[in-house]
Amino acid sequence: xxxxxxxxxxxxxxxxxxxxxxxxxxxxxxxxxxxxxxxxxxxxxxxxxxxxxxxxxxxxxxxxxxxxxxxxxxxxxxxxxxxxxxxxxxxxxxxxxxxxxxxxxxxxxxxxxxxxxxxxxxxxxxxxxxxxxxxxxxxxxxxxxxxxxxxxxxxxxxxxxxxxxxxxxxxxxxxxx
Numbered sequence: 811x812x813x814x815x816x817x818x819x820x821x822x823x824x825x826x827x828x829x830x831x832x833x834x835x836x837x838x839x840x841x842x843x844x845x846x847x848x849x850x851x852x853x854x855x856x857x858x859x860x861x862x863x864x865x866x867x868x869x870x871x872x873x874x875x876x877x878x879x880x881x882x883x884x885x886x887x888x889x890x891x892x893x894x895x896x897x898x899x900x901x902x903x904x905x906x907x908x909x910x911x912x913x914x915x916x917x918x919x920x921x922x923x924x925x926x927x928x929x930x931x932x933x934x935x936x937x938x939x940x941x942x943x944x945x946x947x948x949x950x951x952x953x954x955x956x957x958x959x960x961x962x963x964x965x966x967x968x969x970x971x972x973x974x975x976x977x978x979x980x981x982x983x984x985x986x987x
Contacts, residue, residue, distance in 0.1 A: 872889060873889060876963075878948070878963075880943055880945075880960065881943075883943075898975055898978075914926035915927060915930070930968075931965060933962065934961060934962065934965055935959065935960075935961050936959075936960045936961060936962070937952065937955065937957035937958065937959060937960070938957060938958045938960060939956075939957060939958075940958065943958075943960075945958050945960060
């Protein structure tokens with residue numbers, strides 16, 4: 811008799827046991843709706859941010875200019891394309907080699923290296939009078955002179971290029987030619 815009761819209890823379902831399944835089933839559509847709604851919202855927000863955000867750089871280049879370029883300076887800027895390897899180059903088989911050209915910027919500190927960098931970095935910081943250019947709120951005013959500070963991004967770009975070359979060289983097989 812006891813065995814029969816156990817078998818009956820194993821097979822029987824009570825009202826209490828079936829209620830949680832019913833409730834869980836009702837919550838699934840709600841979670842699905844919330845998930846889809848959040849994903850759609852985040853998708854639209856991402857698209858809006860990409861197309862209307864301040865980070866949008868479509869059409870920006872060194873040749874065409876950037877949104878942060880000073881309009882009065884654009885006519886005076888000439889784009890000069892120079893091959894600068896920083897001492898590292900690729901041979902015909904695409905292996906890294908030490909390039910002997912462009913050595914004026916690298917090497918032990920000395921007058922020749924200092925002069926090359928001084929020639930390159932001349933005009934790094936630019937100061938303008940309020941009547942020369944409208945910088946809006948994009949800069950600050952020097953308290954001593956009353957001039958407004960600006961600068962050229964090309965030096966930051968060169969710094970990033972040299973840093974990338976140094977990091978890449980340290981992880982590559984470079985041979986001397």
